[in-house]
Amino acid sequence: MITIVGAGLGGLTLARVLGANGIESVVYDLDASPHARHQGGMLDMHEESGQTALRAAGLYDEFTRHVLEGGDATRVLDKHATVLLEEEGNGERPEIERGALRDLLLYSLPEGIVRWNSRVVGVRPVDGGHELTFADGRTEVTELLVGADGAWSRIRPLVSPDQPVYSGLSFVEVRISANPHVAAVVGAGSLFALDDERGILAHREPGDEICAYVAVKKPESWATDPIGRDELAAHFADWHPDLRGIIGASEGELAPRPIYALPVGHRWERTAGVTLIGDAAHLMSPFAGEGANLAMQDGAELAQAIVAHPTDVEAALGAYEAAMFPRARQAAEESMANLVSLFEPHGARRLADMFLSFAAG
Numbered sequence: 068m069i070t071i072v073g074a075g076l077g078g079l080t081l082a083r084v085l086g087a088n089g090i091e092s093v094v095y096d097l098d099a100s101p102h103a104r105h106q107g108g109m110l111d112m113h114e115e116s117g118q119t120a121l122r123a124a125g126l127y128d129e130f131t132r133h134v135l136e137g138g139d140a141t142r143v144l145d146k147h148a149t150v151l152l153e154e155e156g157n158g159e160r161p162e163i164e165r166g167a168l169r170d171l172l173l174y175s176l177p178e179g180i181v182r183w184n185s186r187v188v189g190v191r192p193v194d195g196g197h198e199l200t201f202a203d204g205r206t207e208v209t210e211l212l213v214g215a216d217g218a219w220s221r222i223r224p225l226v227s228p229d230q231p232v233y234s235g236l237s238f239v240e241v242r243i244s245a246n247p248h249v250a251a252v253v254g255a256g257s258l259f260a261l262d263d264e265r266g267i268l269a270h271r272e273p274g275d276e277i278c279a280y281v282a283v284k285k286p287e288s289w290a291t292d293p294i295g296r297d298e299l300a301a302h303f304a305d306w307h308p309d310l311r312g313i314i315g316a317s318e319g320e321l322a323p324r325p326i327y328a329l330p331v332g333h334r335w336e337r338t339a340g341v342t343l344i345g346d347a348a349h350l351m352s353p354f355a356g357e358g359a360n361l362a363m364q365d366g367a368e369l370a371q372a373i374v375a376h377p378t379d380v381e382a383a384l385g386a387y388e389a390a391m392f393p394r395a396r397q398a399a400e401e402s403m404a405n406l407v408s409l410f411e412p413h414g415a416r417r418l419a420d421m422f423l424s425f426a427a428g
Contacts, residue, residue, distance in 0.1 A: 068093060069373070070199070070209035072222055074101075074181050076165075076359050077345035078215030079172035080366030082180055083124040088374045094176075094215075095199070097186035101173060106166035108278040109257075109270045111139060113160055113360045120363035123371065126171055130163065133171065135273055138162030140256030141422065145415040146263065148252075148307035152419035154426075156256060164272060165359070187221045196340050197225070211380055212341045213369065215362075218327055220347035226335040231327035231350050233287040234406060238268075238280040238324035239299055241317035245275045249316050252309045253277055260310050261414035265302060267310055279313050280324065284410060290323035326352050326406075331399040334392045342384045344369060349395035354405035357398040365391055 069085060071078045074096035082092045098104065112118050112130070121127040139156030156162075173181065189200035196210040214222025218231050243249050250271065252258065258269040258279075269279035283289075283302050299321065300314045329350045342348075345362030369387045376383035408417050 068209060069211045069213065070095070070207070071213045071215050072096075072187055072199070073215035073217060073220075073345075073347070074098070074173070074183075075215060075217060075345060075362065076169060076172065077362030077366040078213070079169065079176070079181075080120050080124055080363045081213060081215065081344065081370050082366075083126070083172055083175050084120075084367050084370035085373065086176060086180070087123075087125055088370065090370075090373060092180065094181045095185035095187060095201075096181060096183055097202075099184045101170075101181075101183070102166075103183075106164075106169050108165060109135065109138060109162045109272060110165050110168060110359045111160040111162050111356060112168075113357075116357070116360035116364040120360075120367035123367040124172070124175070126175060129171060130168070131161070133163050133167045134161040135163065135271070137255040138257075138271060140254055142254040142256075142258045143415050143419040143422065144258065144260040144310070145413075146260070146265075146303075146306040146310065148260075148309050151415050152422055153254070154422070162256065162270075167273075168359075187216070190221060190225060192225070192340075210340060211373075214341070214343040214347040215345055215366070217346045218350045220343065222341065223343060223347050225341050226338045226343065227333065229329055229333055231329055234326040234328055234352055235284055236282055236326045236352070236406065236410060237285050237290045238282050238326060239290075239294055240322040240324055241279050241281060241314060242319060243277040243279070243313065243316050244318060246277070246316050248309075249277055249313055250275065252313065253279075259415065259418055260306075261409055261418060262306070263412055264410045264414075265306075266410065266414070267303070267306075267313055269313060277313075279317070281314060282410070287325060290325040294321050294323060296321065328352055328399070328403070331403055332392075332396040333399075334388075334396075337381070337385055337388065339381060342369065342388060344391075348391065349399060351399045351402040352406045353402070354409060355398050355402035357402065361395060361398060364394075 143152040266282035344365035
């Protein structure tokens with residue numbers, strides 16, 4: 068039995084591709100139920116990673132039925148609301164709501180594979196593999212353990228002493244419902260408003276909802292205190308009212324999201340019977356757009372390596388890690404460079420030029 072800790076996109080992709088090849092697994096997750104918390108906003112699926120993983124999982128056609136039409140459109144504005152770039156999507160990186168994508172993977176699995184309310188509080192090597200200890204006192208020994216449990220992975224210390232480090236940038240998530248004016252500012256897909264080391268990054272969701280991330284450079288402790296709308300908007304006092312109005316029009320609780328990352332090039336020596344996928348392996352900022360895509364690619368490729376080496380677990384894990392480490396490094400380097408570049412003065416101009424260079428090939 069293969070034990071996966073974490074029922075995020077990477078862990079579920081791994082379980083799905085394994086199952087499609089006749090290999091059993093079990094997934095443990097700390098959430099009380101599948102919909103115990105909001106899963107986040109929109110994701111663009113890349114052809115070489117997320118889309119390829121969905122094809123390996125046999126779910127690509129169903130995925131296309133959940134894509135937000137026109138959701139891959141892009142607007143780039145400076146703080147004066149000057150439009151520096153406006154592009155319609157071309158369908159190459161279709162957008163899907165994270166929750167819909169997770170449900171697609173989750174409900175493709177046989178009932179009972181995912182064990183909810185199973186918080187791992189301890190793990191140690193034992194004869195025959197690794198022993199997991201859960202919050203309710205249960206224990207389980209597994210021959211092959213996969214940490215798919217995100218930024219603050221309980222499994223990572225088995226292979227690496229590294230922990231995520233604060234990037235210096237914090238997001239505050241805000242949500243807006245059925246507001247035509249804000250919707251017009253954001254456009255059909257994603258909005259990137261950047262200037263003077265600040266940003267408002269927004270995207271359209273199904274049902275006329277807008278999700279935005281207000282980005283500011285602040286000390287790590289800033290996001291631990293309650294944040295009010297007036298305080299948040301004050302950081303954008305010199306911005307155009309249409310952009311500042313995204314904060315004012317938001318509803319509900321403001322959710323701080325400090326941005327952390329593992330060291331660029333994070334890797335480990337081959338450790339018997341255990342490996343990592345997704346953010347547990349290579350947490351990075353969102354400024355390469357690769358997090359969810361890499362997690363799903365990790366899950367699919369790890370499953371394929373296990374299928375290709377049915378009697379040699381270590382060969383499977385070694386083959387997976389040999390391919391994963393360099394691609395994760397490349398994405399992390401891009402993410403780090405973009406975080407620095409976009410949150411300096413005139414970040415919007417640099418982003419617009421970057422998108423134009425992509426279009427030029």
